[in-house]
Amino acid sequence: AFFWLVSLLLSSLIWFIAVKASDPRDEPLQKGLLIFGVMFSVLLQEAFRFLYYKLLRKAIEGLVALSEDGCSPISIQQMAYVAGVGFGLMSGAFSMINLLADALGPGTVGIHGDSQLYFLTSAFMTMVLIFLHTFWGILFFHGCEHRRWWEIAAVVVMHLAVSGSTFCNPLYVGSLVPSYLLMAAAAAWAYLLSGGSAQNLRRFLLCK
Amino acid sequence: MTELSAHLPQFQHGQLTENFPDNHLSNTNDNSERRRHDNSERRRNDNPESETNGQPQNNIQQVVEQDEEDDEELTLKYGAKHVIMLFVPVTLCMVVVVATIKSVSFYTRKDGQLIYTPFTEETETVGQRALNSILNAAIMISVIIVMTILLVVLYKYRCYKVIHGWLIISSLLLLFFFSFIYLGEVFKTYNVAMDYITVALMIWNFGVVGMICIHWKGPLRLQQAYLIMISALMALVFIKYLPEWTAWLILAVISVYDLVAVLCPKGPLRMLVETAQERNETLFPALIYSSTMIWLVNMAEEDPEAQRKASKNSTYDKQAPANQTQNEDAEADDGGFSQEWQQQRDNRIGPIESTPESRAAVQALPSNSQTSEDPEERGVKLGLGDFIFYSVLVGKASATASGDWNTTLACFVAILIGLCLTLLLLAIFKKALPALPISITFGLVFYFATDNLVQPFMDQLAFHQFYI
Numbered sequence: 219a220f221f222w223l224v225s226l227l228l229s230s231l232i233w234f235i236a237v238k239a240s241d242p243r244d245e246p247l248q249k250g251l252l253i254f255g256v257m258f259s260v261l262l263q264e265a266f267r268f269l270y271y272k273l274l275r276k277a278i279e280g281l282v283a284l285s286e287d288g289c290s291p292i293s294i295q296q297m298a299y300v301a302g303v304g305f306g307l308m309s310g311a312f313s314m315i316n317l318l319a320d321a322l323g324p325g326t327v328g329i330h331g332d333s334q335l336y337f338l339t340s341a342f343m344t345m346v347l348i349f350l351h352t353f354w355g356i357l358f359f360h361g362c363e364h365r366r367w368w369e370i371a372a373v374v375v376m377h378l379a380v381s382g383s384t385f386c387n388p389l390y391v392g393s394l395v396p397s398y399l400l401m402a403a404a405a406a407w408a409y410l411l412s413g414g415s416a417q418n419l420r421r422f423l424l425c426k
Numbered sequence: 427m428t429e430l431s432a433h434l435p436q437f438q439h440g441q442l443t444e445n446f447p448d449n450h451l452s453n454t455n456d457n458s459e460r461r462r463h464d465n466s467e468r469r470r471n472d473n474p475e476s477e478t479n480g481q482p483q484n485n486i487q488q489v490v491e492q493d494e495e496d497d498e499e500l501t502l503k504y505g506a507k508h509v510i511m512l513f514v515p516v517t518l519c520m521v522v523v524v525a526t527i528k529s530v531s532f533y534t535r536k537d538g539q540l541i542y543t544p545f546t547e548e549t550e551t552v553g554q555r556a557l558n559s560i561l562n563a564a565i566m567i568s569v570i571i572v573m574t575i576l577l578v579v580l581y582k583y584r585c586y587k588v589i590h591g592w593l594i595i596s597s598l599l600l601l602f603f604f605s606f607i608y609l610g611e612v613f614k615t616y617n618v619a620m621d622y623i624t625v626a627l628m629i630w631n632f633g634v635v636g637m638i639c640i641h642w643k644g645p646l647r648l649q650q651a652y653l654i655m656i657s658a659l660m661a662l663v664f665i666k667y668l669p670e671w672t673a674w675l676i677l678a679v680i681s682v683y684d685l686v687a688v689l690c691p692k693g694p695l696r697m698l699v700e701t702a703q704e705r706n707e708t709l710f711p712a713l714i715y716s717s718t719m720i721w722l723v724n725m726a727e728e729d730p731e732a733q734r735k736a737s738k739n740s741t742y743d744k745q746a747p748a749n750q751t752q753n754e755d756a757e758a759d760d761g762g763f764s765q766e767w768q769q770q771r772d773n774r775i776g777p778i779e780s781t782p783e784s785r786a787a788v789q790a791l792p793s794n795s796q797t798s799e800d801p802e803e804r805g806v807k808l809g810l811g812d813f814i815f816y817s818v819l820v821g822k823a824s825a826t827a828s829g830d831w832n833t834t835l836a837c838f839v840a841i842l843i844g845l846c847l848t849l850l851l852l853a854i855f856k857k858a859l860p861a862l863p864i865s866i867t868f869g870l871v872f873y874f875a876t877d878n879l880v881q882p883f884m885d886q887l888a889f890h891q892f893y894i
Contacts, residue, residue, distance in 0.1 A: 220843045223836055227875050229894075230883035252886055259894040308839070312884060313893065315831040336891070343893055380893070387891040 219308040225266035226312065229259035253385060260381050263305070264374045267355070270301055271362050294363060295356065295412060302355020306348035314344045339390050346397045350380060353404035360411045376400055508806045509849050511717040513842060515654050516808075516816060520838060522658040523665070523817040524824045532611040533666045534825050540667045542566050547669040559671035566672075567679050571694075574687065578694040582701055590641075593712045597640055597656070601633040604659045640712050653715050657810050661817035665825060673822055674870065677815060681866040688860040699858045715813065717805030806849070812861045816841050819869045827877050832884060836876040840868035 233255035274297045281291065317340055328334040354373045361369030380400060386392030409419075527533055539546065542565055545558035580589050606629050613620050636656070639649045668676065687693040702709050820837050827833035844865030852859050887894065 219839055223839055223872070226880060226894075227872070230880040231875070233883050234879045248886075249890070252890065252892065255883065256887070256892050256894050263894070309894070311835055312832055313888070315835065316884070317888065319831055340888075340891065343891075347893055384891065384893040 219304040221266045221270045222263060222305045222308040225262045226259065229255065229262045232258055256381050256385075257378065260377050261374070264358075264377060267301070267305065267358055268362070268370075271359055274301065274359075294359060298356045298359030299352065300355075301359065302352035305355060306351030309351060310344045310348040313347070314340065333390070335390065339387075339394065342394060343384065343397065346394070346401050347380070350376070350397070350401050350404060353401070353408040356408040356412060357404065376404065508717075508853075509846055511805055512808055512845060512849065515650060515715060515717075516813060516842070516845060517838075519654045519658050519661070519813050519817050520820045520841075522654070523661050523821040524834060526608075526612075526658070526662060527665065527821050527825045530611050530615045532614070533662050533821075535666075536669075537666070539669060542569055543668060543672055547671060555671065559669070559675055562669070562672040563675035563679055566676055567683060570680070571683070574694045578698050578701075581698060589710070593710060594637070594641065597637060597712055598633070600656045600659055601636040601652075602629060604663065605629060605632060605655075608659060608662070646718070649711075650715065650717075653810060654813070657715075657813035658817060660810075661814045661821055664814070664818045665821045668818075670826065673818065677819055677866055678870060680815065681860075681862040684860040684862040688858060695860075696858070709807075713810055714807045715810055716807045806852075808861055812865075815862060816865060816869070819866060819873070823869075823873050823877075827873070828881055832881060833873060833876045836872045836880070837869045840872035841865045844868040 233251065274294070278292075278294060278297070317337065321337055327336050333339070354377065357369055358373045361367065361373070380397050383393040383396045543562040544565070545561050547555050547558055549555045549558060577589065606625070609625065609629065612618075635644075635648075636652045638644055639652050640656075664673070684695075687695040688699075690696065698709070819841065820834060823837040824830070824834040842865075844867070845861065848859060848861050848864050
């Protein structure tokens with residue numbers, strides 16, 4: 219969570235500088251700058267995920283060296299999961315919490331002609347992003363562990379795609395549907411990578 | 427309310443100490459194995475705890491240097507547990523403060539300032555405001571320094587009565603007066619009708635139980651809850667009565683002061699901790715949050731076995747009856763000591779029989795044996811001042827930030843990460859450390875950064891519903 223926060227800080231710093239250096243009245247330029255900010259932020263987030271992976275790697279080495287039986291008390295997969303959850307929670311919290319606070323107060327949604335589904339779609343989008351971050355964490359760490367660069371690249375591309383799809387908002391079908399599809403794909407992939415299989419799933423569901 | 431007790435600010439400087447045990451329960455089996463492999467008797471090095479630095483008696487019999495690795499392994503194993511043990515109270519305190527700030531408007535209204543910060547911040551020019559806030563901060567810090575030095579001097583010259591009286595008066599003030607005001611404001615906010623008699627009864631009970639818990643004995647959880655509550659109350663007072671820039675400046679300067687006071691050899695807080703360790707006393711329970719039971723151990727000159735028996739029994743009450751029966755079969759002279767405690771003792775000072783010679787030797791031992799507590803109950807201590815200043819930071823962030831919840835959340839995470847790092851350093855250095863600097867630095871950086879940089883970015887993103 220802390221790492222996500224730092225990445226957010228740095229990316230907003232960049233955006234802020236860009237905005238201050240540009241003309242505030244030029245609407246399309248501002249929007250363009252925002253888009254640039256978003257993309258840059260995505261890249262920074264993934265970079266920080268990588269840095270976090272490096273840090274955890276060192277920590278695991280330390281733990282293994284000092285433990286009694288040669289294996290660390292927490293595996294890299296667990297760390298991947300926790301890292302993903304941390305990223306997701308922080309990103310979700312930052313996206314939603316002001317919205318929630320405002321939602322407690324009086325007001326009408328979309329009274330100025332904006333979409334009336336604002337809160338709902340924000341909620342769904344945040345949820346899908348949190349899940350995605352969790353799965354991306356697992357995929358990313360797995361890719362780093364086994365040196366499969368295409369997995370890492372896939373995660374980055376997916377993240378960019380999801381953020382990019384939100385540029386179609388308020389045309390929600392353009393952003394929510396692809397995001398959910400991507401989430402399902404990422405979920406299946408992460409599940410398979412973590413050692414699950416169709417048989418496990420069937421056994422679990424049928425309570426064998 | 428124009429006055430504030432001067433007593434409290436000075437004792438609130440963070441210092442973290444850790445009660446490292448001499449051994450640990452889960453590795454007892456390994457220890458006994460190692461003992462068998464190693465023919466010499468081993469004794470765990472007491473020096474993880476800095477309190478034994480003041481005692482030169484480590485060179486008595488059976489002292490063998492313990493592996494560095496064992497210590498570090500121990501450290502890492504319990505490190506995570508300590509972190510959680512401190513996260514929970516710090517989080518609770520912050521949550522209480524933020525909840526109050528958000529709901530009770532009294533604490534965000536400007537109703538004047540304390541006499542410690544006489545210069546106002548409502549000036550015409552920015553320069554004047556800056557100057558005033560610097561002066562305010564300087565006055566406040568010098569008050570704190572003077573009070574701390576006074577406390578240390580009193581402690582050094584053993585004027586315990588004065589210190590206790592001082593502490594009792596301050597906690598009286600906090601527990602009764604401030605909580606009365608707090609309760610009143612909460613009732614006003616929620617428009618609850620209440621009569622004076624009920625309020626008097628509630629405050630009386632709250633206050634008296636608090637006094638007993640904090641200054642005498644009480645259930646651990648209750649004592650912790652009271653300490654959290656008084657920290658929150660104190661933090662709320664600071665948030666209300668300190669003007670903006672003064673508050674931030676004070677936070678910054680006090681973390682520097684904390685660093686200096688705890689780490690410099692002549693620093694007052696370091697002297698306090700060292701004097702307490704030399705005399706083998708625990709620091710005042712009213713100023714420190716401890717995550718475990720504070721053992722009231724009196725290592726007198728007479729039979730230490732009986733002493734230890736007494737203290738052990740008082741806390742192992744639950745275990746004693748269960749173990750009595752099984753131990754009575756195993757050993758005649760068990761006296762209620764559990765099997766684990768026996769192994770602990772053996773690991774510590776070697777497998778010696780309870781002969782008169784050994785008793786004499788044990789009597790000659792320094793009172794490190796007070797650290798022969800159940801290691802699973804050992805914990806970490808954090809000064810109440812740390813709680814207060816963390817909460818002040820987060821509370822101010824939630825009260826005055828334009829980014830509102832984002833800023834609050836960011837400061838909260840920053841402080842917790844700072845606390846983690848501090849605990850990590852504590853595990854590495856194993857002596858009293860200042861808890862304020864790292865956390866407050868992170869918190870301040872994140873506050874200003876989030877408020878000015880992240881906030882507009884997130885605002886724009888939310889407006890267009892872009893997601894990053």
